[in-house]
Amino acid sequence: MLCGIRDCRPVPLPTISAIIINHCDGQFIMRAILFDRFGGPEVLSLATLPDPIREADTAIVSVKAASINPSDVKNVQGRMAQTKPPRIPGRDYSGVVVAGPAEWIGAEVWGSGGDVGFTRDGTHGDKIAVPVASLRRKPPRLSHEEAASIGVNFIAAWCGVKGAARVITGETLVIIGLGGVGRAAAQIAKRHGARVIGIDRHRPLPDVPVLSDVDKIITPEDGDPVEQLKELTGGGAQIVFDTVGGSMFETAVRMLAHRGRLVEISATDRRQVSFDLADFYHNESQLFGVDTLKHDLTLSAILLEEMASGFEQGFYRPPVIEEVFELEQAQEAYRLVARGTRGRVVLTPAA
Numbered sequence: 287m288l289c290g291i292r293d294c295r296p297v298p299l300p301t302i303s304a305i306i307i308n309h310c311d312g313q314f315i316m317r318a319i320l321f322d323r324f325g326g327p328e329v330l331s332l333a334t335l336p337d338p339i340r341e342a343d344t345a346i347v348s349v350k351a352a353s354i355n356p357s358d359v360k361n362v363q364g365r366m367a368q369t370k371p372p373r374i375p376g377r378d379y380s381g382v383v384v385a386g387p388a389e390w391i392g393a394e395v396w397g398s399g400g401d402v403g404f405t406r407d408g409t410h411g412d413k414i415a416v417p418v419a420s421l422r423r424k425p426p427r428l429s430h431e432e433a434a435s436i437g438v439n440f441i442a443a444w445c446g447v448k449g450a451a452r453v454i455t456g457e458t459l460v461i462i463g464l465g466g467v468g469r470a471a472a473q474i475a476k477r478h479g480a481r482v483i484g485i486d487r488h489r490p491l492p493d494v495p496v497l498s499d500v501d502k503i504i505t506p507e508d509g510d511p512v513e514q515l516k517e518l519t520g521g522g523a524q525i526v527f528d529t530v531g532g533s534m535f536e537t538a539v540r541m542l543a544h545r546g547r548l549v550e551i552s553a554t555d556r557r558q559v560s561f562d563l564a565d566f567y568h569n570e571s572q573l574f575g576v577d578t579l580k581h582d583l584t585l586s587a588i589l590l591e592e593m594a595s596g597f598e599q600g601f602y603r604p605p606v607i608e609e610v611f612e613l614e615q616a617q618e619a620y621r622l623v624a625r626g627t628r629g630r631v632v633l634t635p636a637a
Contacts (some may be wrong), residue, residue: 317635318411319616322372324364327620332613338407338415345386345418347395349635351434351610352379352409354623357579361403362620366579369404376409377402378437380430381636386418396424396590398437399583409434410616412635420583422591425598432604435630436597439605441589442578443470443527446549448478450574451525455479458519460541462486463529464500466605466630467551471527472499474593477601480525483518485511485534512540522546532556539566547572605630 320333340346358375360366380396397420402408407415424433446467447453459475461468462485472482476499484500489507497503504514516522522543528534532555538548539561548571581589596602608629611619616633623631 316411316413317613318374318407318413319376319613319633320372320374321362324362324371326363327359327617327624329362330616330620332616335411338413340385340415343418344415345383345390345421347379347381347397347414347416348384349379349381349409349412349414350430351381352376352633352635353435353437354410354619354631354633355438356623357438358403358408358410359620359624366404368579373403374407374409374411375403376411376633378434379409379414380424380428380433381414383421384413386421390418390421393421394424394426394430395421396428396433396436397422397583398441398586398590399581400577400579400586401582404579410613410633410635412613417584420587422587422594425594427598427600428604431607431610431632431634434632435605435607436593437586437590438578439466440470440474440593440602441581441586442467442551442576443474444589444593445576445578445581446527446551446574447471447474447525450549450576451527451547453478453480453525457481457524458483458543459525459527460485460515460523460538461500461527461529462534462538464503465529467529468527469499469605470602471529473596473602475499477596483515483523485515485537512537515541519543525549528552530554532559535559536561539571542569542571545570545572547574549574549576551576551578607632610634 315337316335318335320331321329323329355377361369361375378398383390383393453459453475458481460483461471464484464486475482482500484503489505504511508514523541524543525547526538526541527549528538531550531552606629608627610632613635619631
């Protein structure tokens, strides 16, 4: 909780006019990004706050790196009904335990959650209180910046590919949208023996690692994607993982083979969709919705633990990090994510 924050007196930083530090009576050790109203990145402030209080079932983590997700930007904008300001945003983190059970002190840990940053204070500060049950050791192979860039993308991909669709060896999985989640889904599907076909607006540049995880990429220049997909597969895919939603939903339905499974995780450009219901049930198709916001820090930790060996052994690659910012540059970092990036944007609160 933000103890006493409403009694604080804001003092503008002379070098960054839109970011403020809050000075209150008493001792203040923690620095964090805070929003006390909804809006664009300009509502973000840099605040000094009391250290989070450790309770019997929690640990305190010194946050070494925390990525910024599009959902963090939406959260600040007020598009998440569960969030009540003032709030510290941020879902993904990597850091070191500084208070908690003796066996965890000094451990390098990573985490993510659909509650953190929304109904509890988030990761965009130099300390965070987390449930002891959510603590998981960071794969040593990953840097803090890399570990902090994995959470939301790979958890969404895992929930869709393994949790909902339950991909098995030999199946064909189509991924609509080769962004962060799509690239994670391709890696997970390939490790589990699936053939992966990507659908995207543009062919990825040669230096994009996803090319090694996708057997074929279909773009508009190849012609109708449904016809192209059915020709490649002889009738359709067992699984379609749609990271776009909205305008691509009907296309995704038409790509399904008999008894195919469609996974939806987003409604990017519109919420209302339509499709031929008779065709859908005659095909015995299945539709799954996946929402990572339903996975709190502890549930998300279970999934990260499932994937940890894949990162340690090199089967999974962390996303490309596009830029790293300090807390003082949070507004700039949020604007970059809002515009869209090829890679991940990371804050280093306690680096």
